[in-house]
Every structure is written in structure tokens, then in C-alpha cells.
Amino acid sequence: MHLILVGATGLVGSAVLSHMLSLPAGQIDQISILARRPVPMAEGHPHVKVIEHHDFSDFPLEVLHQLKGADGCIWALGTSQGLVSKEEYMKITVDYTIAAAKAFSTLSDPFKFVFVSADGATENPGTLTPFFLHAKGQAESALIALRSTHPSLRPYCLRPGFVDKSSQPELSKWQVQRTMPLLKKLIPVLGPIYRTVYPSGTTPTPQLGKVLTDLAMGDGDDLEGSGIVGGGESSPTLGSEGWQKFEVHSNRYVL
Numbered sequence: 200m201h202l203i204l205v206g207a208t209g210l211v212g213s214a215v216l217s218h219m220l221s222l223p224a225g226q227i228d229q230i231s232i233l234a235r236r237p238v239p240m241a242e243g244h245p246h247v248k249v250i251e252h253h254d255f256s257d258f259p260l261e262v263l264h265q266l267k268g269a270d271g272c273i274w275a276l277g278t279s280q281g282l283v284s285k286e287e288y289m290k291i292t293v294d295y296t297i298a299a300a301k302a303f304s305t306l307s308d309p310f311k312f313v314f315v316s317a318d319g320a321t322e323n324p325g326t327l328t329p330f331f332l333h334a335k336g337q338a339e340s341a342l343i344a345l346r347s348t349h350p351s352l353r354p355y356c357l358r359p360g361f362v363d364k365s366s367q368p369e370l371s372k373w374q375v376q377r378t379m380p381l382l383k384k385l386i387p388v389l390g391p392i393y394r395t396v397y398p399s400g401t402t403p404t405p406q407l408g409k410v411l412t413d414l415a416m417g418d419g420d421d422l423e424g425s426g427i428v429g430g431g432e433s434s435p436t437l438g439s440e441g442w443q444k445f446e447v448h449s450n451r452y453v454l
Contacts, residue, residue, distance in 0.1 A: 201230075202270060206276035208234065209374065216230075217240070230244075231265065235251070235252065269310070273313045289334055318400060359402035363401045
């Protein structure tokens with residue numbers, strides 16, 4: 200099993216890498232991380248290779264050669280909406296994602312592409328819908344549409360709610376902080392309130408890391424069950440309402 204991880208220095212990517220490294224030897228033979236900078240958590244692990252890559256709109260042959268035979272990718276690349284312009288956010292969220300999915304679909308058949316979306320993502324935003332949810336929704340639809348032209352691709356779009364690292368505080372030392380200053384101050388205050396008032400909209404990092412990894416390691420088949428929101432053949436979207444059920448039924452990989 201050879202998996203690709205993109206976004207390893209963010210909160211979600213750190214949770215994924217932490218889970219991958221906790222698995223028994225041999226479950227994942229190789230982890231290839233595409234990153235613009237060093238990934239300290241990956242150091243000292245011989246089966247993890249960090250490939251320096253700066254332009255995520257383009258994946259030249261020399262990069263794809265190093266990824267040849269990979270079974271799947273967890274795409275956790277992203278940024279806070281408030282840190283970049285709307286045009287840049289669309290480029291990062293939609294354009295980079297689609298460019299990678301197209302390029303990686305040539306690596307193996309089937310190839311699982313697991314995209315980290317967001318609870319509330321939509322292609323049909325209302326007046327009060329945050330811009331980032333519209334962008335995530337467009338990325339989901341564009342990924343799903345690729346199945347018609349890239350039949351080897353098996354896209355999965357996961358919609359986590361509030362990503363909660365309270366049970367994994369050690370992740371903080373591995374993260375490259377890309378959060379708006381005000382939000383960074385509010386999270387420690389609002390996090391406990393959110394977990395109490397809206398637990399079904401909270402996604403613990405250990406479960407998130409496991410779900411993302413399991414899908415990338417899976418067979419690429421359709422998923423069934425509560426929390427699956429349509430999306431087309433082999434392209435389900437996992438809603439936040441199903442996270443607690445996934446924790447119960449995780450051995451079957453069904454929400």
C-alpha cells in the first residue's frame with residue numbers, strides 16, 4: 200500500500216499522518232508527502248518520503264514518477280478564507296484539487312482521491328452562505344464530474360464539522376499555523392462550548408485521521424448508510440452527521 204498525503208503540516212493533515220504512523224508495520228508500505236517545506240513529524244520514518252513541491256497546479260513527470268503505483272491520496276491542502284483573496288482561495292480549493300486528481304488518476308487503477316471538504320459545502324449558496332463553503336461545494340462537484348473522463352479515479356469528499364484536536368494536543372507542535380489571528384484566539388474559548396452544545400457537528404482528530412486513511416486504503420467502492428449525501432457513482436460525500444456512527448461502525452467502513 201502506497202499513499203500520498205498533501206497538506207501534512209495543517210491540522211487535518213497532521214491528524215492523518217499521526218494515524219498513519221500509528222498503524223502496525225506493513226499496513227502502509229510507503230507514504231509520499233508533497234510539501235513546500237520540511238515535515239518534522241515525518242522525520243525518522245524510513246517508509247515516509249517528503250517530496251518538495253511548490254506548484255500544485257502542475258505535476259511534472261519527475262514528480263509523478265516518484266508517485267507511480269500509489270493507491271490513493273488524501274488531499275488536506277487548504278488555507279483560511281480570510282488569509283487570501285477570493286480568487287486565490289478558489290485557486291487553492293478548486294483548481295489545485297482538480298489538477299492533482301487528474302494527474303494522480305494515472306498512477307493506478309483504481310485510484311482513490313480523498314478530498315477534505317467542509318460541513319455545509321454547497322454549489323447553491325444562500326445569501327448568508329460563507330464563501331469558503333461555496334468553493335468547497337464547487338470542488339466536490341468538479342471532482343465527481345471527473346469520473347466521466349477519468350474512469351480510474353475514485354473520488355471521496357468528506358465534510359467534517361468543527362475539527363477538534365482536544366484529545367490530541369500534541370498535534371499543535373507539528374502544525375504550521377495558517378489561521379486568522381482572531382480565530383486563533385477564539386478557538387480555545389469556543390471549542391469547549393461547541394463540543395457541548397453541538398457534539399454532532401464536532402469531528403475529533405483521531406476519528407478524522409482514521410476515516411480519511413481508511414478510505415484511501417479501501418477498495419474504492421461506493422459507500423452506503425446514514426450520512427452519505429448522493430454525489431454519483433463511487434463519489435459519495437460524507438456528511439458531518441455520520442461521524443459518530445462511523446466511530447461505531449468503523450470496522451465496516453460504513454456510515
